[in-house]
Amino acid sequence: MMIIIRYDTDxxxxxxxxxxxxxxxxxxxGIGYIEDWANKNRHQLKGTKLFNEETLPEQSEFDVLIVxxxxxxxxxxxxxxxxxxEKRFIQSSISANxxxxxxxxxxxxxxxxxxxxxxxxxxxxxGWFPIQLVKGVLKCDKDKDLFENCxxxxxxxxxxxxxxxxxxxxxxxxxxxxxxxxxxxxxGLQFHLESTPETLKEMIYNCxxxxxxxxxxxxxxxxxxxxxxxxxxNILLDKIFDRFLSSNINCDGL
Numbered sequence: 001m002m003i004i005i006r007y008d009t010d011x012x013x014x015x016x017x018x019x020x021x022x023x024x025x026x027x028x029x030g031i032g033y034i035e036d037w038a039n040k041n042r043h044q045l046k047g048t049k050l051f052n053e054e055t056l057p058e059q060s061e062f063d064v065l066i067v068x069x070x071x072x073x074x075x076x077x078x079x080x081x082x083x084x085x086e087k088r089f090i091q092s093s094i095s096a097n098x099x100x101x102x103x104x105x106x107x108x109x110x111x112x113x114x115x116x117x118x119x120x121x122x123x124x125x126x127g128w129f130p131i132q133l134v135k136g137v138l139k140c141d142k143d144k145d146l147f148e149n150c151x152x153x154x155x156x157x158x159x160x161x162x163x164x165x166x167x168x169x170x171x172x173x174x175x176x177x178x179x180x181x182x183x184x185x186x187x188g189l190q191f192h193l194e195s196t197p198e199t200l201k202e203m204i205y206n207c208x209x210x211x212x213x214x215x216x217x218x219x220x221x222x223x224x225x226x227x228x229x230x231x232x233x234n235i236l237l238d239k240i241f242d243r244f245l246s247s248n249i250n251c252d253g254l
Contacts, residue, residue, distance in 0.1 A: 017041075017042050017043055017044065018043045018044070018063045018064050018245060019043070019044045019046075019061065019062045019063045019064070020038055020043050020044065020045050020046070020062065020063065020064040020065075020066060021045075021046050021047060021048065021057055021061065021062035021064070021065055021066070022034070022045070022046075022047040022048070022065075022066040022067070022068055023047070023048050023050055023056075023065070023066070023067045023068060023086060023089075023106070024047055024048070024049050024050065024051070024068050025050055025051060025068060025069065025070030025072065025080075025105060026051055026070045026071065026072075026206075027049075027051060028202040028203060028205070028206040029068055029069045029070055029071075029199070029202075029203065030068070030199060030202075031045075031047070031066070031068065031194060032192075032194040032195055032196045032198075032199040033193075033194045033195070033196050033230070033234045033237060034066065034194045034237070036234075037234075037237060037238060037241060041242075043064075046061075046062070050080075050082045050086060053082065056085065056086075056089050059092060059093065059096050059098070062098070063098065063099065064098065064099040064100075064101070064245060065090070065093045065098055065099070065100045065101070066100075066101045066102075066103070066106070067086075067090060067100070067101070067102040067103065067105075067106030067107075067109055067110065068103055068104075068105070068106055069103050069104030069105045069106060069155070069156075069192065070104075070105040071105075071206075071207060072105065073105075073108075073118075073158055074087075074105070074108050074109050074112050074118045074158075075118075083109075086109065087109060087112070087113055090109060090110060090113050091113045094110075094113065094114070094182075094185070094186055097185055098185065099185050099186075099187075099244065099245055100185060100186045100187070101186075101187045101188075101189070101241070101244070102186075102187070102188045102189065103189050103191075103192065103193075103194065104155065104156055104189070104190060104191070104192060105156075106188075107160070107179070107180075107188030107189055107190050108158055108159075108160050108188075108190075110163075110182075110186060110188050111160035111161070111162075111163055111180075111188060112160070114163035114164070114166070114182060114186070115163060115164060116160050116161040116162060116163040116164075116166075117160065117161045118158055118159070118160045118161075119158065119159065119160075120157060120158055120159075121156070121157060121158060121159040121174070121175055123174055123214070123215070123216045124156070124157040124210070124214065124216060124217055125154040125155075125156055125157075125172065125174040125175050125216050125217075126154060126155050126156075126210060126211065126216070126217040126218060126223075127153070127154060127216070127217060127218030127222065127223060127226075128151045128152070128153055128154075128218065128222075128223070128226040128229050129151060129152070129154055129172055129173070129174070129216070130149075130150065130151045130152075130172065131150065131151075131152055131170045131171065131172050131178050131179075131191060132148065132170065132171055132172065133147050133148055133169070133170060134168045134169055134170065134171060137167065137168070137169050146232075146235065146236060146239065147236070147239075150232055150233065150236055151226075151229055151232075152191040152192065152193060152229075152233050152236070153191060153192040153195045153200065153229075153230070153233065154172070154174075154175070154190070154191050154192070155192065155203060155207070155210075156175070156190060157210075159175050159176075159177055159190070160177055160188075160190075161177065162177055162180050163180065163182055165182065165183070166180040166181065166182045166188075167180060167181040167182075168180055169181055170189075170191075174216045175190060177190070178190045178191060179191075187240075187244050189240075192233075193233045193234065193236055193237035193240070194234075194237060195230050195233060196227075196230050196234070197227040197228075197230060200223065200224070200227050200230070201224075201227075204220055204223060204224070208220065211223075
């Protein structure tokens with residue numbers, strides 16, 4: 001089946017129906033809007049719930065791997081033994097030239113697999129805060145306002161160095177390395193474009209103890225009152241995922 005996707009550039013791209021597999025680390029951080037995006041584009045979607053010790057798929061069973069977020073750190077292999085196997089699986093997927101997308105913890109795992117350092121940032125960043133494009137990475141000027149004027153959901157305390165040869169895409173005031181592109185098949189996003197009001201509610205309920213009084217941490221009321229911003233971030237996910245997966249992206253940027 002062939003899907004036609006129209007961009008704001010008024011150019012047409014074609015994208016085949018893809019077999020997408022996601023890795024989920026905790027019950028309360030699901031795929032959110034990614035399910036809507038996949039259904040809209042008629043992609044096949046399956047997942048492995050690592051917290052239930054489910055078996056990872058064979059490389060032949062998927063075209064795209066999406067590694068989701070979670071409250072654990074990349075080094076907590078004693079507490080979460082499946083992390084070791086997951087890292088090997090991510091490495092194998094990258095080596096097999098699969099399209100690989102990491103979100104929050106997923107981006108950190110990818111960065112470590114690619115040889116970069118992952119460590120605690122100087123400050124946690126939790127809430128709806130703006131991200132800035134790194135100069136020169138956006139190839140489509142018509143999308144400039146969408147990409148530059150967007151507050152996205154952050155919920156992380158760790159950060160990463162950019163993998164060698166990776167292209168730096170986004171940054172924020174609190175966290176410099178918010179997103180990267182490695183070659184043309186690996187994308188790391190530190191923030192949560194997949195968030196919906198429902199998924200945010202789950203994150204707040206399960207991680208409420210992190211919402212302390214600090215400059216870069218919004219309180220529960222502020223997080224909830226701004227949940228409508230997920231409409232814009234979901235549109236941004238559409239743009240980025242469609243370009244990345246249709247190969248309408250290159251080693252220089254978006």
